[in-house]
Amino acid sequence: MEHGSNWYIHNVHLILENSIDKGALTVEDGIIAAVHIGEEAEAPEGATVIDGEGGYMLPGFIDMHVHGGDGSEYMNISLEGYEAISRFHASQGTTGLLATTVTASREDIEGVLACAAEFQEHSGAYARLIGVHLEGPFISPKWPGAQNPAYIAKPQLSWVKSWNEHYPGLIRQLTLAPEAEGAMELISWLDKHGIIAAAGHTDADYETIVEAAEHGLSQAVHVFNAMTPLHHRKPGTAGAVLTQDSICAEVIADGHHVHPAAIRLLLKAKPAEQVVLITDAMSAAGLGDGCYKLGELDVHVKGGVATLAKEGNLAGSTLTMIQAFRYILEHSDLEPWQASRLASGNPARRLHIWEQTGSIAEGKLADLVWTDNEFRIRKTWVSGLAVNE
Known part of the structure; x- marks a missing residue:
């Protein structure tokens, strides 16, 4: 080095x-x-x-939604593993990231928070761990995607308050299903405490997302994936994200999760500052085809595409930010400086670190x-x- x-x-x-x-x-x-x-x-x-x-x-890429890479994932609580993830993604152009969990037990989530807080204290000169993105466990059992349904829970404001008190400033984003009982109260609390409230793995209809946005919902994870789709009589979560300027849209630009035409539609519908590229990368990123784990679930990777071994659902990705950047350039009419906003500037603004980086x-x-x-x-x-x- x-x-x-x-x-x-x-x-x-x-x-x-x-x-x-x-x-x-x-x-x-x-x-x-x-x-x-x-x-x-x-x-x-x-x-x-x-x-x-x-x-x-x-400018270095900032990945707001990444589960792992190079054989390690954040749910496998280990400082060495966290360093391996940061080192790998830094080699692919990422200079800042959010350690992203999966739906898991309260104890396992608290383990990630403890390890992430410790890692922030002594991490080396690899991709900077900006904070934690809690993806679940407050999601819809109808749209688990590659999340473990056994650990799905109703929104628990008391849990989040406790986590934020123990690790102030560490949780930067929380993904939940806005239609769940207690979700609106949690969204309001997150917004007031500077934590991004994001919709994901959700069965919400259009009206519920609009209401959630009024309570402070400001992001949607991996748009078009694991959410109610756009239909001309039922716009769903996807329709609300496309039409609500206040909601920032994450997109996985790997050619597998979202058709390039849908990405172009997203780019035309959203304000320029309201789209961010993410990887949603799992431990297999940087490695070859084979059998892996996402949390406790078995995942098969074939041809770079990760799917649950049992159900066949897409299970995160093997994407890197530089690959996503190149994909956007190839499949849209964005100039490189515009694509750079999606990969660096926009996430920096979302995370309130624009004055320092991005x-x-x-x-x-x-x-x-x-x-x-x-x-x-x-x-x-x-x-x-x-x-x-």
């Missing part, structure tokens, strides 16, 4: 918030010290000089990804430190 955090890269195309410009970057002490557009400046004395070889420099700008953390001109990763930096050498 490269330990020097003072460096200068030139001959590179900078993917900025609203444009792409050829230029250079100066990084000092882990911070973007200068953004040079057009003519290149001289490298600061003592800085490591890197030739960008005409490639691209992007774009290439002076004064922000040097969370950066350098690629060749076909968007194949050359190097990732987190706070200026290279992570994939």
